[in-house]
Amino acid sequence: MSDAETTPTSETPAPADQPAAEAAGTAAGGAGDSLAQRNDNRSHRPSSKAFVEFITSGWAPRADLGVEPARAVPFTAARRARLAAQFPGARLVIPAGSLKTRSNDTDYRFRPHSAFAHLTGLGTDQEPDAVLVLHPVAPGTGDPDADGTRGDHHAVLYVRPLAARDTEEFYADSRYGEFWVGARPTLEDVTTLTGIEARHVDELRDALAKDIGAGVTLLVVLGADEAVETLVEAIRAEAGADTVDAEAADVRAATGEAAAAPELSDAKLVEAASELRLVKDALEVEHMREAVARTIEGFEQVVRNLPRAVAHRRGERVIETTFDAHARLEGNAVGYETIAAAGEHATTLHWITNDGVVREGELVLVDAGVEVDALYTADVTRTLPVTGTFTDVQRRIYTAVLDAADAAFAVAVPGNRFRDVHAAAMEVIAARLEEWGLLPDGVTAEVALTPEGQQHRRWMVHGTSHHLGLDVHDCAQARREMYQDAVIEPGMVFTIEPGLYFKSDDLAVPEEYRGIGVRIEDDVLVTADGNENLSAALPRRPEDVEAWMAGLLG
Known part of the structure; x- marks a missing residue:
């Protein structure tokens, strides 16, 4: 495995009378560093202004990858429509999951959560930290099904897109940086490939919080991404909303739909996403x-x-x-x-x-x-x-x-x-x-x-x-x-x-x-x-x- 220590450094060599172990500790920040920071002990990445200016410049324009819509696009649209129809008025959150630590600072090869893969068509190691959200919209204005019928949800895929080459992530981030793990797709690439509108994952929190406690219920597939689950719980708490939105329930009751309305809970979403795969297309x-x-x-x-x-x-x-x-x-x-x-x-x-x-x-x-x-x-x-x-x-x-x-x-x-x-x-x-x-x-x-x-x-x-x-x-x-x-x-x-x-x-x-x-x-x-x-x-x-x-x- 490539190690950052092979990168040229700009640190000043240790004095001849300074012990090597002490010198290494000093270079890494010394004993005052947190345990998390000490993972960088093996890395001696240059930080000089000259290095940063040089490594972030002089790159040719990226070639067009020629991304085409995947064959799965009409199938995944139909799957999302079937799932969303079971949860009218609810915002459905289906995370891909995050990278998982195998040992210290090495990760397991990523595999997305099966519900995410089923509903997006993404496979192999696509896309850590991505989150599919089915947003409720006015009936008949949502995404079209395979036969063109519009439902009442709009799908958005929140992803971590390709970072620009003038960013620190490009060369310094060993988990996501292009220098370390290769180039990720752009937002436009993701939209073309999946047929789903793609937005930056940094927008996720605001998107999830919209209208929670005011007619929209927020549900998340459990067991896929602990950080996303924690975020959903925090948004609910801030809005004073239980899993089942009280106002939405009152509206259904007033319109006579209460008896037929599904139970709105995270567990029901997990159950429905699982049952969606019982009969294969x-x-x-x-x-x-x-x-x-x-x-x-x-x-x-x-x-x-x-x-x-x-x-x-x-x-x-x-x-x-x-x-x-x-x-x-x-x-x-x-x-x-x-x-x-x-x-x-x-x-x-x-x-x-x-x-x-x-x-x-x-x-x-x-x-x-x-x-x-x-x-x-x-x-x-x-x-x-x-x-x-x-x-x-x-x-x-x-x-x-x-x-x-x-x-x-x-x-x-x-x-x-x-x-x-x-x-x-x-x-x-x-x-x-x-x-x-x-x-x-x-x-x-x-x-x-x-x-x-x-x-x-x-x-x-x-x-x-x-x-x-x-x-x-x-x-x-x-x-x-x-x-x-x-x-x-x-x-x-x-x-x-x-x-x-x-x-x-x-x-x-x-x-x-x-x-x-x-x-x-x-x-x-x-x-x-x-x-x-x-x-x-x-x-x-x-x-x-x-x-x-x-x-x-x-």
Whole structure:
């Protein structure tokens, strides 16, 4: 990593009789500096007038980047309209989030909050500190929807724009300066790219405070940016306004709209933004297809590198880094920490330490997904025989899990409920465990499946499905009636991922089962007449897995 100490300095050298440590402390401001200021101990940036004049002059005009409107523009306009329609008269604040410190003065790579990405179309590392605000306006005068219908909100994107080259930020700010992190887009660039009016983030406070307590309610998506939440709370306090604006409520009551009016709260905004993603639009489905395709390529790379994994003392890391490097090359990153669980580690559901050996004759469970530049992620699991061939016991367990997955696919269709997908998989798992004699004495599969039973869940404690999209566990803040209890609709994308996990010290199963963990996970798009397995190109049946691996291993 580049260090500011490599920059020429204008400080006077320390006297020969002054200790180096003392000299460094003096140069940095000495012991009187605050702890925050001492982060600059490593930096010796010139501050002379001559330096400032020279570094801020002599630059050619910036080239026109040729920014074009993103393909997402009409889709995000429709999404914003759907969200805003649920909160008439409210000002909706959706932050991208801020840079987060990884250690001392280094930051994690930025990823915007999913609600912000969904409503703006911005992905990759765009745009730290930005805030999308949907301002209430007179009905019928707001931003047009995709079909041209005008609503009652106007979107403004408050961003930190490109700084001029005669500013200190240009050369001195290691978080935002062009010299350090590259040029940011101008306000005009942001407006063109997103189709949303862009303004300087310095205007945010005044814009949020307008008419609060006088007919406008201020709501913010929680969990995205603590500083913005604090600002919203301060504005409410100054205006003497609760989350629900009393005057606005009185107006609705007087016009007979009170019964139909939504509850206006930050939590409701979070909930609504999450539920907005339950049914994907055409562009989102396209992004999901891309994420799955790149993920399948990553699995192919993993199989090709299994011999190298076997030979390495931390073979699981070989698998992890193989997939993660592919994800970074072909997408934005991985959508979540890759699980590369060999042998007994496969019985730990979220094994991400990935420091174990990979042994011939055992299975390796790989749960991984590529997040594309638009930030949509796949989530796919395959359990692979390390040497390319299943043993009889491994195949028996694997087939049971596959049968459970197929049963779940059969009911993952419009008209059924989301919870039916899990129930169908559990019927197969419980029946197979009964067949193998693993359920407690006197407990049948039918008994185990009752709410009072559930003994079969000892070997599969997780659920069978979750929604998928911008988050690997997408739409997590949706209401139960919109998620678990919801009727399945075309456009939903979710996983089907049953498993069986027999720990090495599990005395309730025969020894031959111990230390074996199997999970098969696919990404499913619900269609008008059924469903489509988006990850079907990655083999699932044991004989197909073996043939596929043989072709890749040569």
